[in-house]
Amino acid sequence: MSIETYLAVKARGLKLRLLPREFYHTMLETPTLEESIKLLSRTEYRLTVERGVPSPDEIRCATLRTFINRVEELLIGINGAVADFVRSYSLGRVEMELLKELIRVLSAGHKYELFPCPNLSSLRVSLRLLSTLSSLEDVVQELGRLYDYKILVTAYNLYRDIGEEALLECGLEADYYDHCWNAANKVHATRRLKELLLIDSSSRWIYWLVLLKTRGIRAKILNQLLRHMVKGLDEDLFRWGIKSPLEELHIVIGFISRALEKAYRSSFPRGFLALERELGKVLYSYASHLLRLRPIDLSYTLACLLLHYFEANNVYRVLVGKIAEIPPEIIRQTLYL
Amino acid sequence: MKAGISISRGALLELRKKLELVKRGKEILEMRRDQLIGEAYRLLSKVEERRRLEERFASILREAQKTYLLMGHRGVDSYSCLVKPPKLRLVRRSLLGVIVPKVVELRRPDPGQLPDPSLRGLITELWDLLKEFIELAVEETMLELICKEISYLNRVVNSLEKRLIPQLEEELRYIRIRVEEQSLEEFVRIKKLRDRLRGASYEY
Numbered sequence: 424m425s426i427e428t429y430l431a432v433k434a435r436g437l438k439l440r441l442l443p444r445e446f447y448h449t450m451l452e453t454p455t456l457e458e459s460i461k462l463l464s465r466t467e468y469r470l471t472v473e474r475g476v477p478s479p480d481e482i483r484c485a486t487l488r489t490f491i492n493r494v495e496e497l498l499i500g501i502n503g504a505v506a507d508f509v510r511s512y513s514l515g516r517v518e519m520e521l522l523k524e525l526i527r528v529l530s531a532g533h534k535y536e537l538f539p540c541p542n543l544s545s546l547r548v549s550l551r552l553l554s555t556l557s558s559l560e561d562v563v564q565e566l567g568r569l570y571d572y573k574i575l576v577t578a579y580n581l582y583r584d585i586g587e588e589a590l591l592e593c594g595l596e597a598d599y600y601d602h603c604w605n606a607a608n609k610v611h612a613t614r615r616l617k618e619l620l621l622i623d624s625s626s627r628w629i630y631w632l633v634l635l636k637t638r639g640i641r642a643k644i645l646n647q648l649l650r651h652m653v654k655g656l657d658e659d660l661f662r663w664g665i666k667s668p669l670e671e672l673h674i675v676i677g678f679i680s681r682a683l684e685k686a687y688r689s690s691f692p693r694g695f696l697a698l699e700r701e702l703g704k705v706l707y708s709y710a711s712h713l714l715r716l717r718p719i720d721l722s723y724t725l726a727c728l729l730l731h732y733f734e735a736n737n738v739y740r741v742l743v744g745k746i747a748e749i750p751p752e753i754i755r756q757t758l759y760l
Numbered sequence: 761m762k763a764g765i766s767i768s769r770g771a772l773l774e775l776r777k778k779l780e781l782v783k784r785g786k787e788i789l790e791m792r793r794d795q796l797i798g799e800a801y802r803l804l805s806k807v808e809e810r811r812r813l814e815e816r817f818a819s820i821l822r823e824a825q826k827t828y829l830l831m832g833h834r835g836v837d838s839y840s841c842l843v844k845p846p847k848l849r850l851v852r853r854s855l856l857g858v859i860v861p862k863v864v865e866l867r868r869p870d871p872g873q874l875p876d877p878s879l880r881g882l883i884t885e886l887w888d889l890l891k892e893f894i895e896l897a898v899e900e901t902m903l904e905l906i907c908k909e910i911s912y913l914n915r916v917v918n919s920l921e922k923r924l925i926p927q928l929e930e931e932l933r934y935i936r937i938r939v940e941e942q943s944l945e946e947f948v949r950i951k952k953l954r955d956r957l958r959g960a961s962y963e964y
Binding site: 528531538592696699747 | 822825826827828829830832833834835837838839841842873874875876877878879881
């Protein structure tokens with residue numbers, strides 16, 4: 424049995440630990456936050472109300488910890504390229520999210536407050552170390568030197584010239600997908616695995632392409648930053664996407680995926696948050712579809728981890744929404760179900 | 761009736777002048793009160809817009825809540841660092857003699873660094889609404905201060921109308937009667953003196 428098959432079999436066990444859709448509805452219908460947490464304490468998200476209502480930071484920490492533990496559990500006894508790939512893909516997502524916050528705060532000239540979560544040692548990047556650096560330049564240089572964030576360094580140089588913060592975030596994401604594609608090249612990447620990676624990276628590529636184009640960023644810079652983000656994408660399609668005006672972009676997207684095109688067409692007029700969410704939904708649907716297909720390769724493992732990641736976000740949104748006394752119907756709209 | 765009032769024509773004239781001055785003062789205060797009431801009505805119609813603003817706020821709040829959930833609390837915190845905060849100045853001005861506050865916007869919040877245009881739109885919309893709420897709060901404060909002034913003026917006008925003016929009128933009436941009595945006594949005395957003087961001349 425290959426490692427990929429072994430992981431796919433283990434992921435089948437992990438799939439059973441996904442919370443059912445009804446669970447979220449039950450949580451949303453509970454009248455108090457305490458009851459929701461009590462309900463959740465029966466699952467792996469071990470939050471308690473003994474020391475009072477948990478803060479949003481504690482909730483986020485608990486959800487991330489659960490997700491990281493699941494990834495680590497899955498990878499017990501597995502080393503080498505496959506483990507590196509799974510880690511880059513799943514834990515890299517958490518890492519990217521936290522780094523984005525750090526970069527945003529530093530680019531505004533504020534002091535970064537370390538995310539108070541003790542269970543982030545599994546991440547490749549040490550946030551504790553980075554939080555001791557006071558300037559954005561130092562952080563970017565350290566990330567480039569220690570953790571191979573090369574596109575971010577390029578993005579930082581462009582940011583210094585143009586002053587557009589979005590370039591930094593885009594560079595960070597481009598690095599994440601670049602690491603994923605590089606790691607995928609070292610393992611036995613099946614067609615489905617490449618497809619999953621392509622849908623995932625393309626959805627973000629579309630988002631950044633549209634966002635940076637509306638911010639007036641030139642095609643040359645877009646080419647420079649986004650090239651490594653979608654390595655699995657056809658070169659001509661990539662160039663066409665970079666050059667095409669926003670009104671014609673749906674044609675390019677249609678060649679990548681019909682679902683992405685549909686999401687783009689329906690959500691773009693409603694704004695970028697809607698676009699991001701709809702593109703995320705496509706990825707969620709594709710991952711769910713893969714779980715139903717039950718392939719015996721890494722695509723199943725990644726899809727399963729991806730759904731666990733969405734689950735962690737869903738749990739966080741329900742609880743934080745309840746703390747902020749946001750009506751259940753609004754919370755429901757933000758969940759991936 | 762006050763004791764020790766000097767009964768003389770001079771005092772009568774003095775009191776008449778005083779009464780006239782008090783009545784004129786009362787009229788002026790009444791006019792100011794009416795103007796303030798008019799201003800209060802104008803502000804009242806503006807304050808009634810609160811409901812419309814609250815409805816608008818509810819719809820924007822839904823969007824803000826959704827954004828908060830999608831970005832997470834730390835995401836929102838980190839994005840808020842990219843927004844340059846607004847600058848406001850509180851000044852005082854006089855409205856019909858009442859010192860009222862006024863808020864001057866020196867700088868709007870600048871969300872230009874936010875990468876997401878929908879976020880920028882949300883912040884602009886929220887700020888516009890917040891500004892309207894601030895203006896409303898200023899108008900509500902103005903209304904409160906004007907109402908206080910109106911009630912103060914009412915008390916002054918009432919005390920003039922119900923107490924000071926009747927008292928002065930009573931004093932005036934008393935002095936007038938006394939002065940008339942005095943002049944009558946004087947007249948009778950003069951008449952008697954004249955009769956006596958005439959009687960003496962007949963004897964000669």
